[in-house]
Amino acid sequence: MVTKLKEVDVVIVGLGWTGGILAKELAESGLKVVALERGAPRSSESDYSLPNIRDELRYVVRHDLMQNTARDTITVRNSPQQEALPMRRLGSFLPGEVVGGSGVHWSGHTWRWTDMEFKIRSNYEERYGKKFIPDDMTVQDWGITYAELEPYYEKFEYTAAVSGKAGNIGGKLQAGGNPFEAPRARDYPLPPLTPILASEMFTDAARNAGYHPFPRPSANASQPYTNPDGAKFGGCQYCGYCQRFGCEANAKGSPHMTVIPIAMRNPNFELRTHSWVTKVLKDSDAKRVTGVTYTNVLNGEEFEQPATIVLLCAYAINNVHLMLLSGIGSPYDPVAQTGVVGKNYCYQTGAGARLFFEGKYFNPFMNAGGSNATIDDFNTNWAFDRAPHNFVGGYNVSGGFNTALPIGYRPVPSGTPRWGSEWKRATAKWYQTAMVINASGSVMANRYNCYDLDPTYRNAFGQPLMRMTFDYKDNEHKMGVHAAQLVNDIAKSMNPTKLNPATARTDPWTVVPYQSTHNTGGTIMGTNPRESALNKYLQSWDCHNLFVVGANVFPHNSSYNPTGPVGALAYWTADAIKNKYIKNPGPLVQA
Amino acid sequence: MIDAIRATSASLMTLLLTGAAWADGDAARGEARFQDCAACHRLEAGVNNVGPSLHGIFARKAGKLADFRYSPALKRSGISWTPETLDAFLTNPQALVPGNRMPYAGMADAGNRADLIAYLFKASK
Numbered sequence: 001m002v003t004k005l006k007e008v009d010v011v012i013v014g015l016g017w018t019g020g021i022l023a024k025e026l027a028e029s030g031l032k033v034v035a036l037e038r039g040a041p042r043s044s045e046s047d048y049s050l051p052n053i054r055d056e057l058r059y060v061v062r063h064d065l066m067q068n069t070a071r072d073t074i075t076v077r078n079s080p081q082q083e084a085l086p087m088r089r090l091g092s093f094l095p096g097e098v099v100g101g102s103g104v105h106w107s108g109h110t111w112r113w114t115d116m117e118f119k120i121r122s123n124y125e126e127r128y129g130k131k132f133i134p135d136d137m138t139v140q141d142w143g144i145t146y147a148e149l150e151p152y153y154e155k156f157e158y159t160a161a162v163s164g165k166a167g168n169i170g171g172k173l174q175a176g177g178n179p180f181e182a183p184r185a186r187d188y189p190l191p192p193l194t195p196i197l198a199s200e201m202f203t204d205a206a207r208n209a210g211y212h213p214f215p216r217p218s219a220n221a222s223q224p225y226t227n228p229d230g231a232k233f234g235g236c237q238y239c240g241y242c243q244r245f246g247c248e249a250n251a252k253g254s255p256h257m258t259v260i261p262i263a264m265r266n267p268n269f270e271l272r273t274h275s276w277v278t279k280v281l282k283d284s285d286a287k288r289v290t291g292v293t294y295t296n297v298l299n300g301e302e303f304e305q306p307a308t309i310v311l312l313c314a315y316a317i318n319n320v321h322l323m324l325l326s327g328i329g330s331p332y333d334p335v336a337q338t339g340v341v342g343k344n345y346c347y348q349t350g351a352g353a354r355l356f357f358e359g360k361y362f363n364p365f366m367n368a369g370g371s372n373a374t375i376d377d378f379n380t381n382w383a384f385d386r387a388p389h390n391f392v393g394g395y396n397v398s399g400g401f402n403t404a405l406p407i408g409y410r411p412v413p414s415g416t417p418r419w420g421s422e423w424k425r426a427t428a429k430w431y432q433t434a435m436v437i438n439a440s441g442s443v444m445a446n447r448y449n450c451y452d453l454d455p456t457y458r459n460a461f462g463q464p465l466m467r468m469t470f471d472y473k474d475n476e477h478k479m480g481v482h483a484a485q486l487v488n489d490i491a492k493s494m495n496p497t498k499l500n501p502a503t504a505r506t507d508p509w510t511v512v513p514y515q516s517t518h519n520t521g522g523t524i525m526g527t528n529p530r531e532s533a534l535n536k537y538l539q540s541w542d543c544h545n546l547f548v549v550g551a552n553v554f555p556h557n558s559s560y561n562p563t564g565p566v567g568a569l570a571y572w573t574a575d576a577i578k579n580k581y582i583k584n585p586g587p588l589v590q591a
Numbered sequence: 592m593i594d595a596i597r598a599t600s601a602s603l604m605t606l607l608l609t610g611a612a613w614a615d616g617d618a619a620r621g622e623a624r625f626q627d628c629a630a631c632h633r634l635e636a637g638v639n640n641v642g643p644s645l646h647g648i649f650a651r652k653a654g655k656l657a658d659f660r661y662s663p664a665l666k667r668s669g670i671s672w673t674p675e676t677l678d679a680f681l682t683n684p685q686a687l688v689p690g691n692r693m694p695y696a697g698m699a700d701a702g703n704r705a706d707l708i709a710y711l712f713k714a715s716k
Contacts, residue, residue: 234630249695
């Protein structure tokens with residue numbers, strides 16, 4: 001028994017950063033907006049305040065803010081020849097599942113991805129020739145330019161209280177910032193966070209080696225701040241509980257304390273929590289969608305919510321899952337290389353070293369989400385010649401801490417026993433003396449890395465689980481070797497007492513342990529419907545009143561954290577709907 | 592009990608050292624200083640956020656709003672909020688009331704504190 005509700009202008013599936021931004025913007029434009037969030041309502045005052053928030057067991061071990069794998073999960077395999085098995089515990093990545101989504105538990109790192117990503121195929125072919133990109137590397141241009149997105153990056157940075165130092169304002173290089181960033185119209189809204197000792201030491205070492213260190217831009221307010229919408233931020237207290245936690249000081253830019261409460265005050269907006277969307281409904285001619293069906297997970301009641309516009313704003317994996325479950329767009333087939341939905345799933349890679357300095361006191365319990373320093377010399381620096389190393393993409397390198405928690409953070413030199421009295425002696429001796437240097441690397445699209453529906457396993461609603469097929473390819477292995485060498489060179493130049501060196505990973509990817517929540521692709525944006533699921537406005541090529549927003553639109557993954565372009569593209573899509581689509585509903589780009 | 596005595600004596604000590612600098616504060620400048628507080632505190636009566644409402648703060652003892660969950664440390668501090676005690680608290684909240692839950696490291700500059708308190712004295716009524 002499905003109860004059919006009254007039609008609304010817009011239904012939003014998932015209320016994190018993208019859903020929150022679109023809810024606020026579209027409700028303000030006069031549209032009647034309903035958001036369906038599968039998770040619970042949460043707020044800073046009732047859930048993220050002291051002392052309850054500082055609970056490693058609840059938030060890190062038991063994943064209190066994350067998706068519950070007993071209800072829905074994915075199956076995983078490394079190649080199409082293998083049988084995929086369900087991920088029964090969260091591991092490699094942690095999708096959020098509360099009001100605010102993963103925007104509650106992120107660290108805040110906010111980057112501007114540039115034309116180096118958006119025009120990746122054109123750039124590499126022009127410089128290195130058509131043969132440089134391997135046949136199975138399905139990277140393609142995104143159909144959007146940095147210049148188009150620049151004002152929307154700024155809008156997101158000012159909304160989320162990003163602290164940082166500009167490296168390039170209007171083409172003029174700024175001392176202390178990232179010299180390789182694309183030109184920006186304005187500086188960040190807030191100055192950089194106070195550096196910690198580890199980031200200062202890394203900054204010196206990187207500079208001595210001839211690189212260009214700068215403070216990592218991050219949505220951790222370096223001082224009290226009121227954003228352009230009037231949302232108030234406290235200054236970061238460097239408490240160290242950032243990643244995986246809501247912020248106790250309202251200092252981390254998060255949708256639940258910015259765009260969502262503003263939308264909630266607007267009578268045009270309604271939020272329904274515990275509402276699990278099972279399907280997007282298509283019109284009989286399959287040119288439009290008519291709404292969604294959802295289940296109230298508290299009592300099992302089922303509803304149909306008709307809507308003029310449907311926005312998929314769930315976690316990246318779940319947006320793609322809903323498209324496949326709803327039969328919108330043709331599913332991708334990696335063997336025949338046909339179809340688009342499920343195509344170009346990408347992850348990230350990395351290589352890290354741990355350095356121990358006898359006599360140093362790093363106070364690892366004090367840091368912000370972004371209190372580290374970074375170099376981009378092997379990332380957005382196009383002068384870095386990839387030809388001798390024969391890989392596409394790049395990596396950024398950072399030094400410092402982020403959320404080194406009092407119980408879980410136990411750095412010891414390699415060779416230390418994993419338990420027992422010797423381990424206890426080592427953890428007491430080395431706890432204060434360790435820092436990390438970490439390379440975070442891009443992952444290029446490959447024809448065999450993709451999503452489809454699992455033929456065997458089903459979720460609590462009886463629907464097929466999403467199946468993920470992923471492994472690192474030769475390109476990532478070559479980059480890993482380069483990155484590990486570079487990290488170790490910088491580490492050795494700092495003369496640590498002991499060094500756990502970085503190593504390039506050669507083993508197949510596995511879903512344990514935690515690695516990164518930066519899953520991208522699956523419903524990618526692009527220039528034409530043969531190669532992409534969405535146009536440059538994140539509008540479905542198949543159904544013009546369906547927009548799919550989030551990192552699932554990225555045609556490949558860079559070395560940067562994804563939230564900068566995720567937020568900017570949400571504002572970009574909001575403007576396209578308000579200024580273009582509402583006036584003239586239909587495809588915004590002709591196929 | 593020991594905590595309460597310690598807290599009270601600490602506040603008295605601080606009082607003697609800081610004097611009544613707040614009296615010279617500028618409420619207009621203090622409104623800008625209130626940005627440090629505004630992410631968590633409202634001035635309207637009955638509106639608790641991450642921190643308790645500051646409405647009527649100078650007419651009450653610390654930790655006494657019925658509908659806000661205070662830390663045990665603040666509840667047993669025995670502090671009556673006056674410009675002097677608030678000045679001592681804001682200088683270094685953890686020094687005056689060890690174990691309180693306000694995630695704020697303190698406002699070091701005495702002039703800024705005086706401005707803020709002058710503003711609060713007007714705006715919390």
